[in-house]
Amino acid sequence: MASTSPTDLAAELLRACLAGEPWPEPALDALIQAAFDPQTAAAAEAARALFAGLAEPLADRFEPRLCDDYAALFSRVFARALPAFPPEALLAHYRAARRVRPVRFEPARVIVLSRVTLGADIAVTSVLLDAARQRFPRAEIVFAGPQKNWELFERAPRLRHLPVSYPRAGTLPERLAAFHALRQAAAEDCLVLDPDSRLAQLGLLPVCGPDRHFLFESRAYGGDGEASLTALAQDWARRVLGVEDAVPWMHPRFACEFGSQPVATVSYGVGENPAKRVEDPFEEELLVLLSARKGLVMVDAGAPGSEEEERVRRAAEAARARGARIGIHEGSFASFAAMIAASGLYAGYDSAGQHAAAAAGVPQACVFRGYACERALARWAPDGPAPAAVVRGEGKSAAAILNEIRQALA
Numbered sequence: 001m002a003s004t005s006p007t008d009l010a011a012e013l014l015r016a017c018l019a020g021e022p023w024p025e026p027a028l029d030a031l032i033q034a035a036f037d038p039q040t041a042a043a044a045e046a047a048r049a050l051f052a053g054l055a056e057p058l059a060d061r062f063e064p065r066l067c068d069d070y071a072a073l074f075s076r077v078f079a080r081a082l083p084a085f086p087p088e089a090l091l092a093h094y095r096a097a098r099r100v101r102p103v104r105f106e107p108a109r110v111i112v113l114s115r116v117t118l119g120a121d122i123a124v125t126s127v128l129l130d131a132a133r134q135r136f137p138r139a140e141i142v143f144a145g146p147q148k149n150w151e152l153f154e155r156a157p158r159l160r161h162l163p164v165s166y167p168r169a170g171t172l173p174e175r176l177a178a179f180h181a182l183r184q185a186a187a188e189d190c191l192v193l194d195p196d197s198r199l200a201q202l203g204l205l206p207v208c209g210p211d212r213h214f215l216f217e218s219r220a221y222g223g224d225g226e227a228s229l230t231a232l233a234q235d236w237a238r239r240v241l242g243v244e245d246a247v248p249w250m251h252p253r254f255a256c257e258f259g260s261q262p263v264a265t266v267s268y269g270v271g272e273n274p275a276k277r278v279e280d281p282f283e284e285e286l287l288v289l290l291s292a293r294k295g296l297v298m299v300d301a302g303a304p305g306s307e308e309e310e311r312v313r314r315a316a317e318a319a320r321a322r323g324a325r326i327g328i329h330e331g332s333f334a335s336f337a338a339m340i341a342a343s344g345l346y347a348g349y350d351s352a353g354q355h356a357a358a359a360a361g362v363p364q365a366c367v368f369r370g371y372a373c374e375r376a377l378a379r380w381a382p383d384g385p386a387p388a389a390v391v392r393g394e395g396k397s398a399a400a401i402l403n404e405i406r407q408a409l410a
Helices: 006-018 025-035 040-060 064-081 087-098 118-135 172-185 229-241 282-294 307-321 333-342 352-360 374-380 398-409
Strands: 109-113 140-145 159-163 190-194 213-215 263-267 296-300 325-329 345-349 364-368 388-392
Touching: 006 025, 006 040, 006 064, 025 040, 025 064, 040 064, 040 172, 064 087, 064 172, 087 213, 109 118, 109 172, 118 140, 118 229, 118 352, 140 172, 159 172, 229 374, 263 282, 263 333, 263 352, 282 296, 282 307, 282 325, 282 345, 282 398, 296 307, 296 333, 307 325, 325 333, 333 352, 345 352, 352 364, 352 388, 364 398, 388 398
Parallel strands: 109 140, 109 190, 140 159, 190 213, 263 296, 263 345, 296 325, 345 364, 364 388
Antiparallel strands: none
């Protein structure tokens, strides 16, 4: 096993889990050992294999049995990094936290954990934040998460920020650093609402006592049904917090006004999954189509210097040469979310923008490609009060996808 790469070890473990077979113990032991390599680059490579190659594919299928596999595997991983918590203790905490039961005490503080990704914090976490504000009007409500996620809610009254970072490209110890900060913050009279957060490693880490840790296990909740994650979070909030009308929402630090002119917003972000993208010339053609119908199209540039920014600027330049009115948004996602909320139409790939549009009640057309299974598409579909056309892009040409969007707009 010493000569097998971390990526191959993770793939071997994943194959066994998906097949419902016992996983090879030597592969797990070797992968854990690699995660503690004294060379930082090697340890980071093993951490990527653990999370991107194993944990995330298990989660993306939304199968309850795979939640048990994840817990059994990663309780061993985290116990190696946290010697005070043996695997059996982590599993016992997880099983208690995941149990769906009503909250029967009045906390002085409610900490709602970030999902780390922006779209999930709108579609899921914001529902729990809304329910917490309604259920506990006298408690301090705290959003624990990265700064860029906090900016989506920064202007909300009665909401405080606990800055907690999560390096998605870091080593295992770096990823677990959030646990220590959360455990200290939750030491007092506190309730922790956990929307399947990486900060608590999907309920495995005891950020507080199990009687005060309430895990919305989004990977298993809803079973074989086809409900969206937003709808499932709302149902969980009813059962756990007794709140009937919690909704997804945003209150970003930015505001945007377009006046009376019609504007469409577009994002070509793919959330680090290039399989979500539609091949050229789709992005250029969509800008031209939307400009012909809406006039001004504002497209998000993505991170400076990224592959996304290069694609966006290339498509915008080509569309402008054909007479389209294209503007490029530069800045944080929170400022673009404010722009989406002020627009009359949103279009893009399966990413954070679709959930911002859904929460803001903006009609949209969203292209899904590269999803793990049909249930994943159902779970991540935008869920809000405005019409949303979900275009399935698997196996379809750029022209066919564009035509479906054209028909939806009509």
